[in-house]
Amino acid sequence: MVPYMLLLPQLAIVTIFFLWPAAEAIQSSFYLEDPFGFGSTFVGLDNFTDMLTSTDYGRVARFTAVFTFFVTFLSLGFALLLAVKADKVLRGASTYKTLLMWVYAVAPPVAGLIGVLLFDQHVGPMVDLFAMFGWKMQIGVNYFDTSFAMIVTAVWKQIPVNFIFFLSGLQGISKSVQEAASIDCRSGFRRFWTVTFPLLAPTGFFLLIINITYAFFDTFGIVDVIVKNEPGNNPVTLVYKVYLDGFRGNDLGGSSAQSVILMALVFILTIIQFRLIERRVHYT
Amino acid sequence: MATITLDTVRKVYAGDVEAVKGVSIDIADSEFIVLVGPSGCGKSTLLRMIAGLEDITTGEIKIGDRLVNKVDPADRDIAMVFQNYALYPHMSVYNNLAYGLKNRGMAKEEIDRRVKEAARILEIGDYLDRKPRALSGGQRQRVAMGRAIVREPAAFLFDEPLSNLDAKLRVQMRVEIKRLQQSLGTTSVYVTHDQLEAMTLADRLVVLNGGNIEQIGAPIEVYDKPASTFVASFIGSPAMNLLNVKADGDGLSLENGAGLSGSNAKGKDSYIVGIRPEHLQVVDGPSSGDGVNLEVSVDVLEPVGAESFVYASFPDGGPEIVVRVSSHARHEPGEKMHLHADAKDVHFFDSSTGRRID
Structure with a gap:
């Protein structure tokens, strides 16, 4: 009995904050909710068919896919580059690393706010910078420009996390293995792709899943700040659309149906992650 | 195959730590050189400088006729x-x-x-498809050797390759490395802190201490004529007995006045005298023969099978004395023992510099 008692607080938290809302969402995805909360009508799978046939949903899903691809790819790429360089720094290494990790402490909405300031129409230094190259950015007006700012901010926010993992992954690679490689292979570039990179692969796979999850869900704050009050023609992610339709559009049923889809997606990602972690070798 | 020449090679790390202090060695073609010394003596640093994994602060390293100071490790043919x-x-x-x-x-x-x-030479043909993690320590060791062999290099560099193996495997691999090197005839530099490994493998030993060479020579030469007290105590197990003695007219006496007889033939005021455990003979009574005569009492008898070692001490303190005796000899703790060493087996060292006096 005692073990269950000890588990109870954790189970309670999981139930109240995850299982119960999830069950609520699944249930309400089959109902059409009255906007004023006076009742609901069972509509079967209508919410799902409406959602999947709507052009708007397709557009947001496509943007989310593109957004996720770029955020994941770019933040992993830059972080790996920085980690490889930081791993080679000998003097002032800790200052360098601390500076790179600093951004990790910034909360997503604050990161979004900083992004908004950087890309501000009138005072944003990024806008000024690109203007020098003849690109007149219009954040919040131009679809492409807004997407660009959103991706840059999201990437910038995520690089430190990836950097920390890649750096510790690099430092976990045996020094003598790298030395053996330097005797076996003259080209540092080739050495990286044939020895270092394969040995970083377990870290890379783990980060890939983490980053996809991040791009999908944790970028809510960034998206919210950048498109604040003007979601009209602006790019938003699926998660943001759940919020828009549910709390702005008062379509709780449709919003629930969308979140059920997202739940299934997280479920699949989690399974892939466990499969990969199980199958991937942990080199010692 | 090639010669390796080290000319006053120095290594200074940041913070003015001098790890290697001007070392010169000429390694002949096909020679098996062992760098031996306690940890921190600079032996690994020296090897890594030959490999190109460490920069050379000053001095020159040549492999064959080629100066390799600035040559990439991959291009050194090692x-x-x-x-x-x-x-x-x-x-x-x-x-x-x-x-x-x-x-x-x-x-x-x-x-x-x-x-x-x-794979055929090293008998690892059956494991070629396996990953290293699926191999035992000994098998991994063979693969590491194989990786060196396939390159057919000018020189093999070994950095304590046997220290991760268990005792039995270590002896086996030691013999195998020796055999392999003899059949391939590749110039080899081998680093170890194990004096037994050094003795058994080397054509020539290089004994290092604190970044300096203490002695270079064939193992038996180093054993028979250690150039300093450091070499005397490092090479040979158990270590050579070292006694501080002072000249007493024509004779010698231990510093604490205990019985020690012998003649002062070198004409100095004080010495360190070294005697190997196997050169001390147990004699029946007080001896006055030429050489060194000691009277000690037995502390511990340590049988190791083929022989036994007696650890003994002088009645009024002073250094511990180790004597090799036959495995059938019986000595009880506390027993008085008279020892004699012939003059030819007694090594003299300068008491201030520790260098050998011949």
């Missing part, structure tokens, strides 16, 4: 065997062996021939 084997964990045994050859752009058939040949 192969190195690391202490922890340093196998590529994500590659099969075959690819571990082939990796260096592929990077040199060697033809597939030639790579295959060499890998198969090395």
Whole structure:
């Protein structure tokens, strides 16, 4: 009995904050909710068919896919580059690393706010910078420009996390293995792709899943700040659309149906992650 | 195959730590050189400088006739065997062996021939498809050796390659390394802190201490004529007995006045006298023969099988004395013992510099 008692607080938290809302969402995805909360009508799978046939949903899903691809790819790429360089720094290494990790402490909405300031129409230094190259950015007006700012901010926010993992992954690679490689292979570039990179692969796979999850869900704050009050023609992610339709559009049923889809997606990602972690070798 | 020449090689790390202080060694073609010394003596640093894994602060290293100070490790035509084997964990045994050859752009058939040949010599043919993690320590060691062999390099560099193996395997691999080096005739530099390994493997020993060479010579030469008290106590197990003695007219006496007789033939005021445990003979009564005569009492008898060692001390303190006796000898703790060493077996060292006096 005692073990269950000890588990109870954790189970309670999981139930109240995850299982119960999830069950609520699944249930309400089959109902059409009255906007004023006076009742609901069972509509079967209508919410799902409406959602999947709507052009708007397709557009947001496509943007989310593109957004996720770029955020994941770019933040992993830059972080790996920085980690490889930081791993080679000998003097002032800790200052360098601390500076790179600093951004990790910034909360997503604050990161979004900083992004908004950087890309501000009138005072944003990024806008000024690109203007020098003849690109007149219009954040919040131009679809492409807004997407660009959103991706840059999201990437910038995520690089430190990836950097920390890649750096510790690099430092976990045996020094003598790298030395053996330097005797076996003259080209540092080739050495990286044939020895270092394969040995970083377990870290890379783990980060890939983490980053996809991040791009999908944790970028809510960034998206919210950048498109604040003007979601009209602006790019938003699926998660943001759940919020828009549910709390702005008062379509709780449709919003629930969308979140059920997202739940299934997280479920699949989690399974892939466990499969990969199980199958991937942990080199010692 | 090639000679290796080290000319006053120095290594100074940041913060003015001098790890290697002007070392010069001429290594002949096909020679097996062992660098031996306690940890921190600079032996690994020296090896890594030959490999190109450490910069050379001053001095020159030549492999063959080529100055390699600024040559990339991959271009030095050397192969190195690391202490922890340093196998590529994500590659099969075959690819571990082939990796260096592929990077040199060697033809597939030639790579295959060499890998198969090395696998045959080292008897690892059955594991070529396995990953290193599926191998035992001894097998990994063989793969590491194989990776060195396939390159057919000018020189093998070994960095304490046997220290991760258990005692039995270590002896086995030691013999195998020796045999392999003899049949291939490749110039080899081997680093170890184990004096037994050093003695058994080396054509010539280089004894290092604090970044300096203490002595270079054939193992038996180093054993018979240690150049300093450091070498005397480092090479040989148990270590040579070292006694502080002072000249007493024509005779010698121990510093604490205990019984020690012998003649002062070197004409100095004080010495350190060294006697190997096997050169001390147990005699029946007080001896006055030429050489060194001691009277000690037995503390501990340590039988090791083929022989036994007696640890003894002087009645009024002073250094511990180790004597090798026959395995059948019986000595009780507390027993008085008279010892004699012939004059030819007594080594004299300068008491201030520790250098040998002949």
